[in-house]
Ligand SMILES: Cc1ncc(COP(=O)(O)O)c(C=O)c1O
């Protein structure tokens with residue numbers, strides 16, 4: 001069964017009263033039957049039925065057994081749990097982690113903490129450049145864990161996940177490959193199928209989608225790895241609270257419709273930023289560059305498409321000037337876009353990573369890693385696309401990025417610019433169908449007719 005169907009299904013649980021919606025077990029303790037030697041629950045740190053239902057649902061998303069899934073209190077807790085369980089537990093040598101050089105600021109902070117305070121060795125390399133990655137890997141005596149994230153947050157670089165995994169499995173099968181799949185979610189990419197050992201997500205993002213809980217999920221390739229992960233969850237008490245697990249189960253049911261609309265909006269915005277909104281001719285913003293893996297102009301568009309089922313809904317653009325970027329993000333003209341960290345939510349968010357989500361990376365380190373300080377990140381929600389375009393355009397006009405000529409402002413305020421020059425419905429549809437199915441709508445229909453089940 002396709003996960004789009006199974007994660008909505010009510011067959012997740014068998015409630016004694018036949019409740020259609022999953023029950024919430026808001027209980028710390030469970031009565032112990034001393035005569036039974038296989039009682040599932042005694043204490044919620046060790047296990048809770050609502051959390052177990054969530055494990056089952058995530059298992060359906062990733063195609064693994066419920067026992068290979070663990071839900072924890074945040075995405076960072078997920079990474080911490082994996083590292084404690086699989087990397088730091090080795091006492092015979094200095095644990096070594098090889099990670100990317102464009103990764104979420106909090107992950108970088110945790111790896112830096114391990115290096116500076118916990119005697120671990122962490123090395124960063126541009127994982128989107130396979131040759132550089134390979135050289136870095138081979139120069140290290142022993143690597144316990146390779147940590148990858150694709151597309152990277154926030155620069156949207158693509159890592160050749162299948163190639164890296166194949167290489168590691170060949171030259172160093174004992175090295176764990178850990179993938180942060182937050183930017184894609186299990187619906188768009190399943191790194192376990194590509195051979196990863198452990199996949200985790202900040203479920204705070206797409207999986208939940210409503211910015212009302214913090215959560216992380218860890219999915220293990222084998223039961224042996226899952227048992228190591230479970231040991232740490234139980235020992236440290238990092239398991240997700242029942243109410244949050246319940247909310248996450250609910251959020252997951254709409255994952256695919258949210259993601260579809262979010263990607264649709266992101267596709268249109270990215271193409272518009274790149275081609276139609278007049279940036280190229282803008283003398284005020286000569287350094288403008290759009291970064292989105294859904295754009296054919298992205299240098300790794302084909303690579304991304306080869307192992308993912310969609311482009312996701314995070315894009316970014318450089319303006320060429322930090323001052324200009326600050327003016328856009330802080331513009332009072334922004335009414336729909338909210339200046340907020342995070343992504344994957346139904347609401348659209350705009351941010352300046354250098355002073356928000358990635359501020360915890362030392363400015364000198366950001367410089368060494370060519371982190372563009374003027375980068376603006378857009379995390380696209382499910383709102384009406386024209387409202388999103390108009391709002392952004394108004395902020396750019398306000399910030400002085402775009403020159404307003406003639407009737408442009410009139411058109412802008414009346415929505416004509418957005419509808420007419422950005423795209424008729426047809427244009428919009430083509431862009432998303434093109435990406436997902438490799439051709440315009442007519443071809444899609446042909447393809448669908450072949451795929452349809454003959455009744
Ligand atoms: C790619 C990525 N991984 C992990 C995390 C950590 O997740 P959380 O905030 O749920 O701890 C975040 C954001 O916070 C993220 O963007």
Ligand SMILES: N[C@@H](CCSC[C@H](N)C(=O)O)C(=O)O
Pocket residue numbers: 104106153341342343356357358360
């Ligand atoms: N102040 C927070 C910032 C969280 S950023 C959250 C998210 N991953 C993103 O990329 O926007 C911190 O210090 O962690």
